[in-house]
Amino acid sequence: MNIQTLQTNNQTMSSREIAELCDKNHFHVKRDIETMCQQIEIDVSKFGGIYFDASNRQQTEYLLDRDLTITLVSGYNAKLRYRIVKRWQELEAQASAPVIPQTLSQALRLAADQADLIDKQNERLALVEPKAAALDVIDSATGSLNARDTAKTLGVQPQKFNAWCIAHNWMYRDNKDKLQMCSNRLQQGFMSQRPVTYTVPVNRNGVTVYETRATTQPLFTPKGLTHLAKTFAIVHEVA
Structure with missing residues (x-):
């Protein structure tokens, strides 16, 4: 034919x-x-x-x-x-049937094609690994976490984690130096907050009394934790 x-x-x-x-x-x-x-x-x-x-x-x-x-x-x-x-x-x-090169040029072309295939597989693996790492992190966490527990889950020192969050517009410090979440993270579903109370000593006429005050505590939702886990898996360390 x-x-x-x-x-x-x-x-x-x-x-x-x-x-x-x-x-x-x-x-x-x-x-x-x-x-x-x-x-x-x-x-x-x-x-x-x-x-x-x-x-x-x-x-x-x-x-x-x-x-x-x-x-x-x-x-x-x-x-x-x-x-x-x-x-x-x-x-x-x-x-x-397997392709058997008959000439040097065919062998070089086959080797180049195989190298290109390996590069593409490595690129896909690089995309998949952070997602797998993120899933491992989420599996170990339940519900929303505060900043300290989130840092612990991600394997990052709390001080470095807080500094990273402030630098990347996840949290900020209010006029009382307390961490608060940025509103855009609430809209994204990455963070939430809960009311908390605390006591402070107050001197009244030479007598120390304790007053109860209220504030909010920032929390990282499972969705936010997933996003952070992918980010930290890619950069490998906090900036």
């Missing part, structure tokens, strides 16, 4: 090869393909290809996958269908 079938990542068979296998005129096979695509409501132009005939004139052909090829020849007789099925088996066997 002197016709070269197109080989790509998605295997196809040309209308010219189908015509040769089925002992049909190429023009008639193209017409049958166009009729088939119209009936199953598929745009035939998606399968169009170009080749050059014996006179070096540009001609059109169609490149069909296995399903469309079998659908096309199902209207032909059993002998022709059998030829097509056998040819597809040959193509699939060729595609599954």
Whole structure:
């Protein structure tokens, strides 16, 4: 068989090869393909290809996958269908066979392709690892955590964690030097807050009494902890 079938990542068979296998005129096979695509409501132009005939004139052909090829020849007789099925088996066997380079240039090209594949796999792994680390962190935490417990969960010193949060607009210190959450983190669902009370000594007429005062404590939600875990897994340390 002197016709070269197109080989790509998605295997196809040309209308010219189908015509040769089925002992049909190429023009008639193209017409049958166009009729088939119209009936199953598929745009035939998606399968169009170009080749050059014996006179070096540009001609059109169609490149069909296995399903469309079998659908096309199902209207032909059993002998022709059998030829097509056998040819597809040959193509699939060729595609599954290992590629053995025959020349130095082919060997270098294969090595370069394999190196590129490894680089892409490493890039995907680099994206997945922080997410996996984040999931491990979340598995060890339950509910919303305060700043100290969040730092402990992330494996960061509390002082460094607080400084990082202030520098990156997660928290700020109020006029009483207490940590408060930034409102944008509440809107993002990364943080929440809860009311807390504390006592302070107050001198009244020479007598020390303790007054109860109220404030809020910033908390990091599971969503916020997930985000932080990914961030810290990427940077590996607090800035």
